[in-house]
Amino acid sequence: MRFMLSVLALALAATPALALPRVIASVVPVHGIVSAVMGDTGQPELLLDGSLSEHRAKFTPQQIAALGQADVVFMIGQGLEAKLSQLSGSEAVNGKRFVELALAPGVATLPIREGGAWEAHDHDHGHDHDHGHDHEGVLRFDPHVWLDPVNAKAMAATVAAALAKADPPNAAAYRANAEAFAASLAEEETRIAAELAPVRDQPYVVFHDAYQYFENRFGLSAAGSISDVSAQAPSAERLAEVRKKITDVKAKCVFREPQYDGKLVAAVVEGTGARQGVLDPLGASLTPGPDAYRQLLGNLAASLKDCLAP
Numbered sequence: 001m002r003f004m005l006s007v008l009a010l011a012l013a014a015t016p017a018l019a020l021p022r023v024i025a026s027v028v029p030v031h032g033i034v035s036a037v038m039g040d041t042g043q044p045e046l047l048l049d050g051s052l053s054e055h056r057a058k059f060t061p062q063q064i065a066a067l068g069q070a071d072v073v074f075m076i077g078q079g080l081e082a083k084l085s086q087l088s089g090s091e092a093v094n095g096k097r098f099v100e101l102a103l104a105p106g107v108a109t110l111p112i113r114e115g116g117a118w119e120a121h122d123h124d125h126g127h128d129h130d131h132g133h134d135h136e137g138v139l140r141f142d143p144h145v146w147l148d149p150v151n152a153k154a155m156a157a158t159v160a161a162a163l164a165k166a167d168p169p170n171a172a173a174y175r176a177n178a179e180a181f182a183a184s185l186a187e188e189e190t191r192i193a194a195e196l197a198p199v200r201d202q203p204y205v206v207f208h209d210a211y212q213y214f215e216n217r218f219g220l221s222a223a224g225s226i227s228d229v230s231a232q233a234p235s236a237e238r239l240a241e242v243r244k245k246i247t248d249v250k251a252k253c254v255f256r257e258p259q260y261d262g263k264l265v266a267a268v269v270e271g272t273g274a275r276q277g278v279l280d281p282l283g284a285s286l287t288p289g290p291d292a293y294r295q296l297l298g299n300l301a302a303s304l305k306d307c308l309a310p
Contacts, residue, residue, distance in 0.1 A: 019282040021071035021166040026081050028283035030101065030155075032075050037159045039177040039290070044074070046288050048081070059084070071097065072166050074159060079104040079230075080143035089173045089269045099162045102145050106154030109141040110212050116238040117245035142229055147171030147281060148213035149189045149297060153182040188294050192301040193218055199308035203249040205242060205274070207231075207257045207265055210281045214300060223249050226264055239268060246272045253307040255279040277307030 023044040025031035034044045046061060059067075065072060075081055075139035077100025101107070145151045160178035164171035200219050215222045224245045227234050234242075246254065246268070254267040255277045262276075269276055280303075282295045 005082075006182075012161070018168075018252075021163070022069060022165075023163070024067060024070045024073045026073070026075040026084055028286060028288055029293055029296055030074050030076060031288050032283070032286075032290065032296065033101075033146075033152055033156050034159050035288070035290040036181040036293065037156050037163060037177045039173060041167070041173055047073075047084070048117070049284075065157075071203075072162055073098045074162070075100060076102050076143055076146065078141070078143045079139045094112055097166070099153040099158065099251050101158060102141075102143055104155050104158035106157065107145050107151045109145060110216065112139060112142050112229050113209055113212065113225075114240040116226065116234065118222070125231055139229065142209070142212050144210045144212075144213055144229075144281065147211060147297075147300070148149045148217045149151065149185045150217065151213065151225075152293060153185055156181045166218070183302075184294065188297060189217070192297060195301050195305055196220065199305055202253075202308040204255065204304075204308060205246055205251050205254040205268075206255045206279060207260060211300075214297075218301075220304070223251055226254075226268055234264070239264075241287065243268055243272065253277045255303070255307070257281070259283040263281075277303055279303055 006245075009211040020042045021036065023034060023042070024047055025034045025044045026047050028046065031044055031046045034075075038044060045066065047059075047067075054095050056310060075084055077098070080102070097208045102109070146155065160174040163174045167174075198216050201221055203221045203223045204228065205224045206222060207225065208231040209225040209229045210231075211222065214220070224242050226239065226242055245251070251272070253275045254265055254272075256262040256279075258280050259282060260279065265276060278299055280296070283299075284294055286292045286295055286299075
């Protein structure tokens, strides 16, 4: 009997553990959400460093090879990570599961704003992903959906479902982690709302039109953007329009981004009396991991408050 138990123990010890799926996340905010959902089961790989523009990043042969070996790739999609959207249907990564979180159930999308100066208006956070329109043949709606924490909760639920399908033994852990993440975001949303309440009516201008979801969630008074939703180089007409808007509304701040050269912001601000600040939608200075997404939101709130406060 003892001999049989010893043989059984050796057999179990020799049985290889089930391999965890290889998971890749496109950008730091997505990596943060996926990391929080994976928890102690493992960590995803990060494809794009936070210092790189999600709109313009290109991939090395090593990154393309990694995508081809991944079991699940999480991305925002819908044209945000332009090169990754092209790769997702290519032979280099054929057959791999790409999950576009902008299309996750429960994610509310907003239409693309046109022009450099915006008029104040309210948005309805509907769930119809087709209410946007084609923008330069690529974008159907503003793809910066992660900057609304309510959207991030919905994205986490989709991440948990995709991971559960790829790794059934850990399905319960993924679902529990997604629920805990959603609860932590509810607390963060309440804290940020209180922090930004004193500056909600202060007008400001951003470098590129990436913050509509954050503005809408927290009732902020953004007045325009130097560049459009895709961070394309602005025309002289657009720059003149934005400068006029800064003067007309007496904008307190103009925010640059660490992913782009700040010379345009400096030129637009000159002579207007507006201050310069920094907003980072991707987390260039953050350590990737399960806390990165909450830190990203907190940093945006702190930067806005610091620059807009009297």
